[in-house]
Amino acid sequence: xxxxxxxxxxxxxxxxxxxxxxxxxxxxxxxxxxxxxxxxxxxxxxxxxxxxxxxxxxxxxxxxxxxxxxxxxxxxxxxxxxxxxxxxxxxxxxxxxxxxxxxxxxxxxxxxxxxxxxxxxxxxxxxxxxxxxxxxxxxxxxxxxxxxxxxxxxxxxxxxxxxxxxxxxxxxxxxxxxxxxxxxxxxxxxxxxxxxxxxxxxxxxxxxxxxxxxxxxxxxxxxxxxxxxxxxxxxxxxxxxxxxxxxxxxxxxxxxxxxxxxxxxxxxxxxxxxxxxxxxxxxxxxxxxxxxx
Amino acid sequence: xxxxxxxxxxxxxxxxxxxxxxxxxxxxxxxxxxxxxxxxxxxxxxxxxxxxxxxxxxxxxxxxxxxxxxxxxxxxxxxxxxxxxxxxxxxxxxxxxxxxxxxxxxxxxxxxxxxxxxxxxxxxxxxxxxxxxxxxxxxxxxxxxxxxxxxxxxxxxxxxxxxxxxxxxxxxxxxxxxxxxxxxxxxxxxxxxxxxxxxxxxxxxxxxxxxxxxxxxxxxxxxxxxxxxxxxxxxxxxxxxxxxxxxxxxxxxxxxxxxxxxxxxxxxxxxxxxxxxxxxxxxxxxxxxxxxxxxxxxxxxxxxxxxxxxxxxxxxxxxxxxxxxxxxxxxxxxxxxxxxxxxxxxxxxxxxxxxxxxxxxxxxxxxxxxxxxxxxxxxxxxxxxxxxxxxxxxxxxxxxxxxxxxxxxxxxxxxxxxxxxxxxxxxxxxxxxx
Ligand SMILES: [Zn+2]
Numbered sequence: 001x002x003x004x005x006x007x008x009x010x011x012x013x014x015x016x017x018x019x020x021x022x023x024x025x026x027x028x029x030x031x032x033x034x035x036x037x038x039x040x041x042x043x044x045x046x047x048x049x050x051x052x053x054x055x056x057x058x059x060x061x062x063x064x065x066x067x068x069x070x071x072x073x074x075x076x077x078x079x080x081x082x083x084x085x086x087x088x089x090x091x092x093x094x095x096x097x098x099x100x101x102x103x104x105x106x107x108x109x110x111x112x113x114x115x116x117x118x119x120x121x122x123x124x125x126x127x128x129x130x131x132x133x134x135x136x137x138x139x140x141x142x143x144x145x146x147x148x149x150x151x152x153x154x155x156x157x158x159x160x161x162x163x164x165x166x167x168x169x170x171x172x173x174x175x176x177x178x179x180x181x182x183x184x185x186x187x188x189x190x191x192x193x194x195x196x197x198x199x200x201x202x203x204x205x206x207x208x209x210x211x212x213x214x215x216x217x218x219x220x221x222x223x224x225x226x227x228x229x230x231x232x233x234x235x236x237x238x239x240x241x242x243x244x245x246x247x248x249x250x251x252x253x254x255x256x257x258x259x260x261x262x263x264x265x266x267x268x269x270x271x272x273x274x275x276x277x278x279x280x281x282x283x284x285x286x287x288x289x290x291x292x293x
Numbered sequence: 294x295x296x297x298x299x300x301x302x303x304x305x306x307x308x309x310x311x312x313x314x315x316x317x318x319x320x321x322x323x324x325x326x327x328x329x330x331x332x333x334x335x336x337x338x339x340x341x342x343x344x345x346x347x348x349x350x351x352x353x354x355x356x357x358x359x360x361x362x363x364x365x366x367x368x369x370x371x372x373x374x375x376x377x378x379x380x381x382x383x384x385x386x387x388x389x390x391x392x393x394x395x396x397x398x399x400x401x402x403x404x405x406x407x408x409x410x411x412x413x414x415x416x417x418x419x420x421x422x423x424x425x426x427x428x429x430x431x432x433x434x435x436x437x438x439x440x441x442x443x444x445x446x447x448x449x450x451x452x453x454x455x456x457x458x459x460x461x462x463x464x465x466x467x468x469x470x471x472x473x474x475x476x477x478x479x480x481x482x483x484x485x486x487x488x489x490x491x492x493x494x495x496x497x498x499x500x501x502x503x504x505x506x507x508x509x510x511x512x513x514x515x516x517x518x519x520x521x522x523x524x525x526x527x528x529x530x531x532x533x534x535x536x537x538x539x540x541x542x543x544x545x546x547x548x549x550x551x552x553x554x555x556x557x558x559x560x561x562x563x564x565x566x567x568x569x570x571x572x573x574x575x576x577x578x579x580x581x582x583x584x585x586x587x588x589x590x591x592x593x594x595x596x597x598x599x600x601x602x603x604x605x606x607x608x609x610x611x612x613x614x615x616x617x618x619x620x621x622x623x624x625x626x627x628x629x630x631x632x633x634x635x636x637x638x639x640x641x642x643x644x645x646x647x648x649x650x651x652x653x654x655x656x657x658x659x660x661x662x663x664x665x666x667x668x669x670x671x672x673x674x675x676x677x678x679x680x681x682x683x684x685x686x687x688x689x690x691x692x693x694x695x696x697x698x699x700x701x702x703x704x705x706x707x708x709x710x711x712x713x714x715x716x717x718x719x720x721x722x723x724x725x726x727x
Contacts, residue, residue: 047565051601058568058596059560063528066471081685088444089530091522093467098441120719124685219685221641247601249640 019155022068022095024079025052026271027134028105030280031143032072034169036151039158043068046082048270051247052132053124053219055082065090068101070154072147075106076131100154108146109133113200123217134270136201137180137284144169176281180288187292193234193262194243195253198269202287211237214252222252234260241265241291246273265290381437381445382721388429388492390421390714396701398423401708405700407669408628408657409505417508419452420491421498421712428453429714432492436721442467448490459490460513471522481512481534481554482520483574485592485610492716495608495636497692501650501674502612502630506588508542512554512576528560543586543614544578552578556590566598584617602641609633613654622658629654630672642683648676652698668705672698688716 019040023029029044036042043064046055052074065071065086073079087096094101111129118127133139148166152159184206192203195214203210212233216226233239234256242264244253253264267290268277277283394401402422403415410416420429431451439445443463450457462477480488486503488511499509516536523529538544538552558572574590592610599605613629620626630653636646652672659669676694683689696708 050598054601056596056598056604058562059528059558059570060562060568062522062530062560063525066522067524088464088466089473089522091468091471091473091520093469096466098438099467120684120686 018158019069019151020067021070021072021151022064023072024055024083025074025134026273027140027280027283028072028074028143028147030271030283031140032147034280035144035147035162035165037161037165039155039161040151048268048273049246051245052078052269053081055079057082057086061086062090065095066092068092068095070101070103070150071095072103072105072150074131074134075104076109076111076128076133077126078131103146103150105143105146106131106133108142109139112204113197123215124219126218130197130200132198132269133201135199135287136205137177138205139201140173140280141170141177144173176284180284183288184292187288189241189292191237191239192241192243192291193230193239193256195245195248198245199243199267199287199291202291208291209237211239214242214248214256227252227256231256231260234262243267243291245269265293267291379437381435384434384718384720386430386432386434386492386716386718388420388432388714388716390427390429390497390712392421392424392427392710392712394424394711395709396706400701403701404708406501406505406652406698407662407667407672407700408626408655408659409652411661416504419509421710421714429491432459432490434721438466439463459510471524473520473522475518475520476516478515479513479518480510481514481516481536481576482518482532482556483512483534483554483576483588484556484590484612485570485572485594485608487511492718495606495634495646496648496676496678497690497712497714498676498694498710500610500632500648501652501672501696501698502610502632505628505630505652506543506612506614507540510540512536512540512552514539514552516550516552528558530558532556538578540578541581543576543580543588543616545581546579546583552576568596568598570594570596580616580618582617582619584619586614586616588612588614602638604638606636606638607634608636611653620658622660623656626657627654628652628657634676641685642681644680644682646676646678646680648674650674650676650698662700665703667700667703674698686718688714690714690716 019036020043021032021036021040022043022045023032024045026044026048029042032040033042045061045064046052050056071087073083093099096102106128111131111133113126114129115125115127118125144166148162151162155162187206187208189208191209191211193212193214194210196218197210197213200210212230214222214227214230216223239260240262242253242257242262244250244264244266246266246268250264256262257264266274268274268283268286271280271283272278274286277286402418403412405411421427429452433449433451435447437445442465444466445463447461448459450459458478460477460479462475462479464475465473468474482488486494486500487507491497491499503511514536516534518532518534520530520532523531532555534554535550536552536554537547537550539547540552544552554574554576556572556574558570560568560570562568571593572591574592576588578586580586590610590612592608594606594608597605609631611629611631613627616626618624618626630651632648632650634646634648636644638644650673655669655672662669674694674696676692678690678692680688680690691711691713693711694709696710699706699708701708
């Protein structure tokens with residue numbers, strides 16, 4: 001009992017790693033692991049099984065943030081609904097917004113779908129543009145470069161290791177992308193619908209058109225009127241693929257599939273969302289396979 | 294330079310040569326000269342080209358500069374001193390209700406809870422007081438970074454006939470060692486819900502024990518708070534709030550800052566989806582009679598996350614107050630009570646909850662009631678609610694309560710209340726609390 005208590009109390013992670021790196025989502029975490037290697041201890045705050053907009057702000061996340069040397073967020077407003085109070089209550093000045101230990105990845109990504117005008121009358125839209133850029137495998141290159149530079153800045157003692165890790169990873173990932181592009185060139189799927197605009201970065205990269213969304217407005221549950229309109233649009237455009245995420249209800253997608261003859265593909269939105277997508281390669285392979293199948 | 298050297302070396306060579314070879318050399322020289330001239334022409338040509346290119350570049354750069362200058366000139370300069378990007382985040386919260394109750398408004402406004410809220414003290418009823426329609430408040434919440442070291446918050450409550458600074462404080466953002474200091478007027482972190490605002494409670498009606506011991510605003514005072522989060526795998530937070538102690542229900546001696554609140558909170562994830570949060574709190578202050586008053590609290594919350602939008606939450610709290618008085622029969626009042634609530638969130642839109650409350654300890658002078666034949670036992674309350682959120686920022690809630698804690702117009706009276714409340718949050722995104 002005494003032993004258990006001691007392990008609970010002790011600062012276990014920092015005994016093994018130089019740098020505690022927290023990431024809000026798993027794809028960022030996977031890239032941070034590649035670049036940081038043995039010199040970092042990566043903690044992913046938001047489970048990839050849940051809606052990334054609504055991660056439950058469990059108090060246990062506070063103890064993770066409390067000890068972080070670096071917090072890497074997706075940004076673009078995706079964490080707005082859960083992270084700010086946690087940062088406030090974690091009492092860790094290192095990772096407050098604006099501190100060296102705070103990294104907003106969205107600042108390095110060219111955001112798409114920026115709304116011309118912003119009002120909640122249009123639903124819970126992303127005012128800063130679509131923040132779901134992780135679906136595009138090319139964004140991994142940017143993440144890797146930015147994370148490497150940040151780690152070099154925070155942990156100068158291991159600069160050469162971070163540089164080597166980055167170099168190795170970039171050459172490996174560029175090779176992966178070459179194969180990936182070749183595979184995607186043969187993808188037969190050219191038109192899809194999706195639940196929320198989760199996959200736009202991927203779709204745009206590979207010239208797949210999104211005909212519409214199951215949710216009538218961002219964050220608003222499907223309505224029968226909107227579903228009917230969507231089915232008509234699908235029929236008119238010959239859409240045969242419905243992209244469904246892991247966390248929304250699947251009834252509407254199944255209903256639409258039954259009425260239109262389309263198939264429902266459950267697409268991971270982050271590393272590990274679906275069984276078999278636990279690695280970066282596994283994640284992007286699964287997106288391609290399930291969309292193109 | 295190249296030119297000069299070539300000539301010199303050529304002439305030197307010539308003078309050393311014999312006459313017999315002069316003609317041959319002259320011919321050679323002529324040829325060399327021709328080559329040199331050709332080379333020279335080439336050099337000048339290249340130089341000219343380079344100059345032209347440079348000129349073109351300079352011209353382009355100038356054009357660009359001019360263009361950007363033109364653009365800058367054309368730009369509206371009326372915003373030179375605009376500070377809109379420094380404006381605080383602002384949220385507006387509106388809370389209103391339609392209420393039905395089996396007690397007349399005038400009687401309800403004078404209710405008593407035996408031993409806790411006794412005549413001539415009247416209950417404070419800022420919310421859902423009238424049968425019929427109520428606008429409870431318009432709340433304006435503001436938040437802004439002050440500088441890299443301070444963050445400022447202000448929450449104003451605008452009631453139909455009053456303006457109230459609910460909270461206004463600064464907190465540090467960059468203290469080392471897991472410390473954070475808050476200063477200003479704020480709600481103490483005592484217990485589970487004292488810190489939470491009315492619109493973020495699971496039920497619209499405040500738990501009886503909170504209402505009885507602290508009134509509708511809870512422990513809220515000017516003061517100073519220090520909180521520390523331990524650098525451990527398990528979440529452990531300890532804090533102390535030093536406050537003025539203006540809450541007359543349990544404290545009230547404000548001659549000097551007389552209220553000290555200490556608390557310890559911890560949370561564990563039992564599984565990936567099931568977590569527990571527990572806390573112990575202690576508030577020590579002085580009453581208006583300058584006597585000692587202590588309130589102890591224990592709280593426990595289990596939350597089982599069933600999906601992204603679905604959860605089961607079981608939250609319970611027990612509070613006990615030991616208060617010294619001038620009363621000759623019961624010098625030290627010992628009173629306590631609990632609430633326990635279960636809330637099931639079905640999906641993004643719907644949730645439902647039940648709550649049970651009971652006054653479990655009431656060791657105080659109740660002779661004013663018993664002498665008049667008023668029963669003071671079995672003080673309890675039952676509440677159910679059904680909630681519909683069409684959108685994350687608006688909420689409709691139907692709540693029904695059967696309240697057996699009240700004495701109204703000289704008699705124990707079960708109060709039945711049904712209310713439909715509407716709460717909306719506009720503006721800055723309100724983050725979800727645990
Ligand atoms: Zn989104």
